Amino acid sequence: MLKGSLCTVRHLLTADLNTFIALVNDLPSRGDHFSSHFKSPEAMRKEFAQNSFVTDDSELFVIEDSLHHIVGVITHFKSRTPTTREIGYRLFDAKLAGRGYVTEACRLLVDHLFKAYQYHRLELLSAPENEASVRIAQKCGFRTEGTLRQSFFINGRYQDVQVFSLLRPEWEAQRG
Structure with missing residues (x-):
């Protein structure tokens, strides 16, 4: 469990599963930047029972x-x-946008990944017009690398994706 001042980042619990499935599968909340594909509740329950949504990958x-x-x-x-x-x-x-939940969660996860593992590079991908996501990447110290043109097919159209990265030495410099 990763605790911040605004939020906690934690693994999903069995008690959360029904609420989580409803939230994930709420298509109107996905907006223009997330696919309208969703998994059946049964498939999600099966995957959760098998691995709690945690694998090596x-x-x-x-x-x-x-x-x-x-x-x-x-x-x-x-x-x-x-x-x-x-x-x-x-x-x-x-x-809930603009309250800092996702920015803090991202910072908590970045710190965890660099402290607990030997990863050298972290990446975020975002639609360039998804200004909130771009701001989160920037506030968390990620740098823009470029655009993957028409690389995602979301909601019936091809969309560009902007690539952001944060290298371990950059993260260390931010912390120091």
């Missing part, structure tokens, strides 16, 4: 506010090289 955490409400999700997963991890996140309710 990926690890899922919920973002919980101070009142113990699940407000979002953050994950890290295998990238192109063994020394790189990609981070993804989603806030479930747009009314």
Whole structure:
């Protein structure tokens, strides 16, 4: 469990599962930047029973506010090289945007990944027009590397994706 002043980043518990499935599968809350594909509740329960959404390739955490409400999700997963991890996140309710939950969760996860593992590089991918996500990447010290043109197919159209990265020496310099 990773604790911040605004939120806690923790693994999903069995008691959270029904709420989590409803939040993840709430299509209107996904907006323009997330796919409208979703898994059936049965498939999600089966995956949770098998591995609690934690494998060598990926690890899922919920973002919980101070009142113990699940407000979002953050994950890290295998990238192109063994020394790189990609981070993804989603806030479930747009009314909570701008309160700092995802920024703090991202900082907590970045610190955890660099302290607990030998990763050299962390990446975030975001639609360039997703200003909130771009701001989160920047506030967490990630640098813009470039754009992958029309690399994601979301909601019936190809979309550009901006690549951000944070290297271990940059993270160490920010902390020092």
